[in-house]
Ligand SMILES: Nc1ncnc2c1ncn2[C@@H]1O[C@H](COP(=O)(O)OP(=O)(O)O)[C@@H](O)[C@H]1O
């Protein structure tokens with residue numbers, strides 16, 4: 117199987133005034149198409165920073181990042197926006213849906229920027245909503261949905277453009293344990309359909325759903341294992 | 348992203364905060380309404396003046412007795428009896444740029460028909476007068492050269508005079524007494540209507556010049572006229588005709604460098620054209636003053652757009668994360684600003700037009716709303732949106748997606 121993601125010696129240095137802070141101190145890993153990876157680690161260990169690099173939201177200070185065979189380094193902001201639009205799907209801890217906007221239009225959002233016509237957008241958005249089990253909730257505004265349902269809308273939005281990878285930063289962080297389990301079951305189901313998922317979490321029982329766990333500490337990877345870690 | 352979609356997003360954003368959108372628009376509404384109303388009043392004024400120009404006839408030069416000094420007319424001018432019928436005839440025949448010249452005298456007095464009487468202006472004029480003023484006869488006939496040469500006691504009546512003396516009966520052929528002297532009515536002049544200032548222009552009686560000179564006005568010498576009305580052959584020839592008249596009269600009156608001219612020529616259309624220009628300048632000035640309020644409105648738009656960008660930082664972050672380019676965000680906020688100002692512009696145009704109509708109805712001022720001023724106002728409101736929306740939109744587009752997503 118080919119690597120959908122390949123990081124080589126990624127570093128990210130934050131400069132605050134005269135202080136420097138290296139949040140990623142040389143991170144390298146490859147992720148193969150169809151994997152379900154959990155990124156673990158204590159708070160402040162660099163998980164989100166790494167996700168931002170993977171999400172083409174934040175360029176690394178140095179290192180090489182190949183996404184779906186493309187070298188992302190040196191791309192301009194417009195090219196990166198295109199990559200995010202076509203190759204990536206985001207799921208955030210805080211859902212990050214547009215308020216006062218019907219669920220289905222939230223799901224359509226990436227397709228708007230992809231330049232699809234309104235009919236085709238609606239068709240694909242409805243398919244994605246059905247995939248996450250939200251058929252019938254198309255016209256509900258986020259405020260009319262439960263936390264779990266909102267996260268499903270966010271997952272549908274991440275799915276809708278058939279991305280190479282779905283990136284989820286603490287997707288269950290705002291959810292209770294039974295809702296968390298529902299969302300993880302959904303991720304597992306999607307992964308079985310062949311979708312590559314990279315998920316940040318600091319909860320072991322959430323991470324247990326993934327087939328591979330990468331653990332960070334102080335900006336470095338301290339373990340990368342295919343077996344489910346013991347608690 | 349297609350334009351319709353951008354428009355939809357902008358409309359939704361404006362609808363979310365209806366009250367705020369309206370208050371923001373208010374500045375533009377007031378500004379545009381003021382511009383439209385001011386331009387309407389200004390162009391109404393210049394329209395009145397151009398009507399006045401039309402009503403005195405085109406390409407007219409007036410020759411009156413007395414000289415001008417640099418300060419204006421000398422005292423006693425107009426009263427001096429220095430112009431004659433021969434001067435008028437000579438201008439008509441010897442000045443190549445002149446089409447017609449008519450000597451005129453003026454008197455006022457009672458006109459009596461049976462037991463009816465009416466006080467009016469009595470004008471004596473040669474037949475050319477009616478060519479110059481472009482006053483057609485609607486019933487009967489005009490004053491002829493024979494009437495003039497023979498000093499025949501015939502007269503033409505204006506409609507107001509005819510109505511007051513004869514009611515609805517046809518006066519042609521009747522006898523009226525002008526200053527107790529009997530005259531035969533030979534025709535009625537076409538109705539000229541009210542002057543732009545609201546004066547009745549149909550209240551005069553016309554008789555042949557020579558008849559008037561002999562019977563109705565008193566003068567030291569025979570053949571004196573109180574004014575000569577001249578029509579130049581064309582608009583381009585007005586200045587030339589004026590020079591020719593001055594040369595001719597200087598010669599005829601033996602005016603030398605040592606002797607001041609005893610006559611004055613005035614180009615009426617020119618005087619009014621100057622007035623028209625100053626009215627136009629006035630309307631531009633009023634428009635400029637009103638557009639200051641547009642700028643104030645524009646600053647209001649900018650202020651609210653900046654607030655809106657801050658409030659929607661997270662939304663901007665989400666859009667950027669899922670693929671919006673800087674230009675998409677820029678366009679979205681610009682569209683919102685321009686939509687605000689254009690909507691405000693449309694409402695302002697309606698209000699301004701309504702206001703101008705009200706002014707002309709209740710204050711009696713002439714107003715005129717041109718398509719041109721509406722177009723300019725509309726484009727201007729769009730321009731205000733583009734100008735004042737750009738900075739906030741640029742700020743939104745320049746946000747870093749990570750910071751924007753993390754914004755609380
Ligand atoms: N924009 C930034 N500027 C400065 N320091 C940052 C910035 N983003 C993250 N950091 C620092 O980098 C480290 C890793 O942060 P992060 O990747 O968010 O950790 P986590 O593993 O909890 O997601 C933290 O110490 C954090 O303070």
Ligand SMILES: [Mg+2]
Nearest residue numbers: 160163164165
């Ligand atoms: Mg984090």
